Amino acid sequence: EDQVTQSPEALRLQEGESSSLNCSYTVSGLRGLFWYRQDPGKGPEFLFTLYSAGEEKEKERLKATLTKKESFLHITAPKPEDSATYLCAGTLSGGYNKLIFGAGTRLAVHP
């Protein structure tokens, strides 16, 4: 069964304390791996797309990486405004553009 699993479910960091969020997938024929940020009561905001193992993308304090089995979202020196739920999703090769979402990691960054 195609599945995306995120860990940890929740993460509490002090401001400036770097860490990583994990997204592991068992999606046969993965076509792309997506990261979104979601603030409470709002729609997900697109962050990154990764297509092949070894690929990396960066945006401000965030860097996403992809291996053959998992993706990491690295957060360097986080600030309180980075607090949000981070969602990961995989899409399959062939067929339509279906995204399979993980349950998300709730990140809280405290000053």
Add this chain to the structure above:
Amino acid sequence: DGGITQSPKYLFRKEGQNVTLSCEQNLNHDAMYWYRQDPGQGLRLIYYSQIVNDFQKGDIAEGYSVSREKKESFPLTVTSAQKNPTAFYLCASSKGRGNNEQFFGPGTRLTVL
């Protein structure tokens, strides 16, 4: 500004009522999607449409219906047959034709009274 709008932001439904959630996009995207989000769960696909006048069931289509008469619009009706409709509903769109990046609207929170 290009984007996706959803209305209303909050919606209350009585037992036995049908309600319709609006989704409009001005991104000139071909594909549109409806997802449901429940606490502690990933987004689940309700319906999707890759082109005007065509749509397909997703993983949890029972109790829902959609239409796609215009490229810009993809309304979702939650019928009385949906036994547990209280959730956060998200509409998304993408360029389609192999472009996978989906962009989301702000969501509608539906509560059954």
